[in-house]
Structures are given as C-alpha cells and as structure tokens.
Amino acid sequence: MNGPNGNILEVNKLITSFETDRGLLRAVDQVSFSVPEGKTVGIVGESGCGKSVTAMSIVRLLPQPAGKILGGHVWFKGRDLVQASDDEIRRVRGGEIGVIFQEPMSALNPVHRIGRQVVEVFRLHQKISKRDAWDAAVEMLNLVRIPAPEKRMMDYPHQLSGGMRQRIVIALALACRPSLVIADEPTTALDVTVQAQILDLMARLQDEMKMSIILITHDLGVIAETCDEVVVMYAGRVVEKASATELFANPLHAYTKGLLHSIPTLETPSKSVLNTIPGMVASLAEHTHGCRFCQRMGRSLPGTRERPAFIEVSPGHWVENCAVCTANIEHPTSNIEH
Template identity: 75%
Template structure:
C-alpha cells in the first residue's frame, strides 16, 4: 500500500469582504501519496492557488480564513496546529514554489542570504555550514557558477534562474511534500521544459509527494499521476491522469480537453472554446456553477450536485446536465 502524505477533506476557505464572508474554496477534497504527483488544473479564478495556500495557511490576512474541513499531513491536521508548529512544517516538511519568483524572493537581499536564512531557520546549523549547503542547493538546481550567484540580487537573474532559486529554497530541507503553484508561469517553452524536468528529477531523487498546479493540460499529461479538475472553487472531476484523458465525464473537463491543439488539426483551424467566463465569487450559485456559466436555468442552479465515484478512482460532480457519461438507470 502506498503511503498517503496529504489528505484534504471538505476544505472550505472564505474571504471577508464588504459583501460579507464569501467562499473561494467550497468543500474541496483530494489526497496525494508519497512519490506521486497530483495535478490541479482549471482556469484562472477557479480556486487552485487559494486551495494550495490554504494547505499551508498562507492566506492573505486578516481577510482569508478556513471555515471548515481537515488538512491531514503525516497524521496532523494543519488547520488545528499552533502557529509555532506550522512554521516548522512550512519550509521544513512542506516546500512551496510560488507562482511568481519575483514576489517570492526579497528584492533587497542577496540570493545567498535568503537561502542561508531558510536553512538556519529549520536546521539550526552554523552560518558557514548553511552557506556551503546553499551553494550545493544552487548546484543541485543546475545554476552555473553557484558561488558567484550567491552574491547576486534577484533582479540580476533571469526568470528561469529566479525560479530555480525558489525551487532550491523550497527543497532546502528535503520536504516530504512539494507544492508547485504554476512554477512555469511567464517562462518561455524551453525554460518551462527545463524547470519541469528539474522538479521531476528532484522528486524522484528525494521520493517526495508533489502537487503541481497549472492551467496547462499538456503539463498535466506529461508530469502527473492523478488529476483534480477545479471549477469555481469546487472539484468537478478527479481521476488518474490516463483515465481522465481517455474518458472525461464532466462537460467542463471535456471543454478543456477539446481546446488543446492537436497535431492532426489543420493549420489556421479555430480551436473550440468554452463560452462565457468563471463567475465572480459573490455571484456563485449554490447549485451547478458550470450550468450557471452556460446560462442554463432551472433546478440545477439551486441544489449542489453530489460528488460520486463512477468507477475505481474516478469521481465526478453528478450534475444531470453536465455529467454526460451517466447511463440510463445507473
């Protein structure tokens, strides 16, 4: 049996606004096992990053709060532990690669100082040993001349180099779980491939679990073992990656997959798109939110569809309109 590193159950995250408390993540659940990669995919505004930040309780304060659910990591509920315990978990047992490296790195401190600070905070080692380990970390993520780069400021590095530094920082304490929140945003295709290969290689070497958040289904297909499809703060489908691509059941998942360019597609063909946009948080209906986007009326907007398992490992939100794989009498 594989070891479950993280299990999220019924997670509810909300933000305090002028209109009251508004849910951004609505009863989300999934698990990730040691050595495996879970991909979380969906359009911008679907709650992927908020879910990730809820796991490590890095929500904007004082507006963001967790209203319900459990985040079980190595037998502990991260929503219940003290801030002191949580600081040991963050960066030590759970590493986070943030979406934008320029905001993850302090622009007024040199790279070396930031790496050394992270190491000394969690490992309680001397300045000299931390400096040597930081150089080895930069070498591990394939940054050339790491001794020289230790003295650079973030703005002196390219986007790809900055992202490698953020990865090095996240892996500094050899975590059991790495959360990579769109780690290739704003990088060109070549650098994107290098960063993803790097994360995959380091994952295999360390045997850690990985949560990879992206809006790119191509990245999901190449790098993940299991997939969670999120829409409007909810999980609408969850399955092993091969099963999801071969047999998508929810209309939203089908729409995402149909929008991918294919080799056999004739040049200048207009790709299919999903009409409309994700509703704002304050506009979410209690029922099926994809029906809301499609402009449908009726009972599907009023009552939330159940989330059920239709075959081994394959779960889907059972909206009678959006779930098109349901057989008569099933």
C-alpha cells in the same frame, strides 16, 4: 504516520472564505483530494477557480485578515494543519512542505543577495552553523543546475534571468528536503524550453528526494507529462478527479471535456479558430449553490439549485454528478459525497 486513508496529504471538505465588502464569500467550497506518497497530483482549472487559494489554505498563507478557513481538514502526516498552532505551521512550511509561488519575484527579497536568502532557509529550519549553511546552499544551487553557484550566491535577484530566478525559488522550496512540494504555476512565466528544463528538474529531484508534489497549472499539456493524478477545479469546487491516464482517456464532466477540447493539437488547422469554453468563471459573489458549470452555460433547469453529489464512477474516478454536465454516465450505487 499519514492521513486517515494512508496518504501523505489528505484535504477533506476544505472551505476557505474571504471577508469582503459584499460579505463572506467562499473561494474554496468543500474541496477534497489526496496526495499519495511520492506521487504528483495536478490541480487544473481556469483562472479564478480557487487553485492558489486551495494551496495557500494548505500551508495557511492566506491573505490576512480577509482569508479564513471555515471548515474541513488538511491531514499532513497524521496532523490536521487546519488545527495546528502558528508555531507548528511555521515549522512545517519551508521545512516539511516546500512552496513554489506563482510569481517568482514575490518569493525573493529584491534587496538581499541570493546566497543570504538560501542560507536563511537552512538556518531557520535546521540547527546548523553559518559555514555549513553556506556549503549546503551552494550544494542546493548546484542541484538545481545554477552554473557557478558560489558566484551566483553573491548576486541580487534582478541580476538573474527569469529561468534562473525560478530555479532559485525551487532551491528555496527544496532546501530542507521537504516531503511535499506545492508548486503553483512554477513555469507559467517562462518560455517553453526553460519550462521543459524546470519540469525535468523537478521530476529528477522528486526521484532523488522521494517527494510528493502538488502541481498547479492551467496547462493540461503539463499535467499530461508530469502528473499521476488530476484534480479539476471549477468555481471553487472539485468537479472531477481521477488518475491522469483515466482522466485523459475518459473525461466525464462537461467542464473537463471543455478544457481538453481547448488544447490545440498538431491536427488543428493553423488558421482555424481555437475551441474555447463560452462565458467566464463567475465571481465569488455570483456563485450558485447548484451546478456552477450549468450556471456559466446559462442553463436553469429543475434540480440545478441542489449541489450535485460527488460520485465515484469507477475506482478512483470521481465526478460531480450533474444531470446535464455528466449526462450518459452509469450511476454507481455507492461512494457518494455531499
């Protein structure tokens, strides 16, 4: 059984806040998106936009005691993970949902051998003997193309290269053949060749295992190559979402356009200044209730204190409808959120 709209994951109006010395601040502000079965959904946005906090909220791995989910639902296979008991969420995490963390070293325990760490994941989620778990771990390392896996099982994380460590982290996330994988910047720390190998590997495993993937990245090039759908986040909110083909062909929000413009192309003259989006993502304490991209651009316009409605402009293409940031779009009459 899937979520109310038939997707394996449906995040609905999720609100996540942090208790800080400046009060309770919202890092994720009514975020909604869905992941259809077997598809890859990319979440893109600049540093600090709330991508990782969204991911950590889904699997309830928020920094404690500061992080709290204060509203919304995360429907996964028909269950609301926001309401799930701690035991239930522990079984889902690493079992049905695999997580690949932003920092590979933080996902591996430096004092245990690789083999022990992979075996533990199998033993935690399956009733399986040590011997069988060991064989399954070797098979998993083989699957992620670790050469001489039996030998590598005896290594400590620091004895492996960055690319190799990231493959181990992927092996840990995929060990129990999850139906959903959340990959938070899985290739940022790697050079381009290794990045391409890891992304190929994930695509191949996705095919073999029929997984759905949430891929978090600030690299639109990676999104273009790997994702079916894209969610663009800005300052804790989704400002636009659409299929990847539609988003690249017809971006509507000024922020999405800014992100797309900042990708250098082969036509960019080699010594020219690259396009950037002026200003910075506001800190949580500075967030306005109105259009946050207008806030960044220093625009104070009548009406911008209201949160712009989220509207469906064409089937599956949603945008936060700010009079300035999405000027010139045809306004539909139905499908309006908040």
